[in-house]
Amino acid sequence: MTNVETAPKPIANRPDRSRVTDAESAPSMRVRIAGSPLVFRLAFLVTVLVLWMIASSTVLSSVLPSVPDTFSALGDLLTGSQFYDQMWLTVRRVLGGFAIAYVAAFAIGTAMGRSKRCEAFFELFVVTGMSQPGIFIAMIILIGLGLKESSAIIAIGYLAIPMVTVNIWQGTKRLDTDLQEMSQVFGYSRFAQFRHVILPQLAGPAITAARQAFGVAWKYVVMIELLGLSDGVGYQVNRAFQLYDLTSVIAWTIGFMIFVALFEYIALRPLERWAFLWRERPMGKFVGTKKIVNEDGADHA
Incomplete structure (x- = not known):
């Protein structure tokens, strides 16, 4: 038998898929948009x-x-200095209350997730705190500690602790103990275990807890300022309400909501992306805190 070589098919008439014309890319671009x-x-x-x-x-034209x-x-409000002065006072209280709530909730939540005794001790506090009427607790703290900014910060922090604790608590209970034992076998130091085994697993619950803590703080700070303080966005809204000035009430509310939305997309979203960068990074073998990698990029023991 004679070997018959099959000639390669000409490729001159094949369409070049590496080049996409504007007419072909326009529909897909419109779909993406x-x-x-x-x-x-x-x-x-x-x-x-x-x-x-x-x-x-129509139906609400008189109201x-x-x-x-x-x-x-709203334009007059945003172009003046009053809004930013009052907003800064509100933000300062939110940040103070958030710091108290997040530090306390992280400590309590991790303790509850790692210890059955701590879980039994704090469980009633978390369960009742999730359903407690915030306005009652705020009144008690403001009357007991006085109508001042430090009282407002303490009230915000206390009210946010139970809700934030739940996320850290449940996240800690879902930690993979097998990974931690494996890291010990391979010689990871305590810092390396925390940095590369425990912290990545807590990143999701921690970010969720931070977002929830700020959400709770934004709501409670306005209520507390409305109740007993003489400045801040909540006080300004209450003042406009007492004057039956619904236009100013809505303008202050929209300005506050704009700031909260900007804070979410400028601060919290980038923080969330940074916290999950570990998913895209290769993990290496650690001895202590030093990563060993071959010259060609491959990890080795």
């Missing part, structure tokens, strides 16, 4: 504005201020 989360967020805002305009011009009047008041 249409499916972008930003589009849906903008759609939500537009829907709220449309419903607001309809309500203010609800119009959109142009409200945004005019």
Whole structure:
């Protein structure tokens, strides 16, 4: 038999898929833009504005201020110094209460997750704290410690502790003990165990707890300022309410919500991405705190 060599097929007429024309890429780009989360967020805002305009011009025309009047008041508020001065006082109280709540909740939550005795000791505090009426506790603390900023910070921190503790507690209970034992066998130091075994597993619950702590703090700080303080965003909203100035109430509320949203996307979201960078990094063999890697990039013992 004779060997017959099959000639390669000509590739001159094959389409070059490495080059994509503008006409071909335009539909996929339009799909990506249409499916972008930003589009849906903008759609939500537009829907709220449309419903607001309809309500203010029909059934609630005698109560609800119009959109142009409200945004005019909001513009005056944001271009002046009063909003930023009052907002800074509120933020300062939120940060103080968050620091108290997060440190205490992290300590209590990890202790509850690692020890059955600690879990039994603090469980009643967490369970009752999750359902306690915040306004009652705030009143007790403000009356007991006085109507001052330190009392507000303590009240915010105390009210946020139970809710934040739950996330740390449950996250600690789900730690993989086999990984920790394996790290000990391979010679990881205590710091390396915490940095590369325990902390990555707690990153998710810790970030969730931080977001929840700030959410609780933002809500309670306005309530506490409304109850017993003489400055801050909550006080300004209460002052406008007592004057039956609904336009100012809504303007202060929108300004506060804008700041909270900016804080979420500028501070918390980047922190969350940074906390989960470990998922994309290769893990090496540690002796103490030193990672051993071959010259070609491969890890070795």
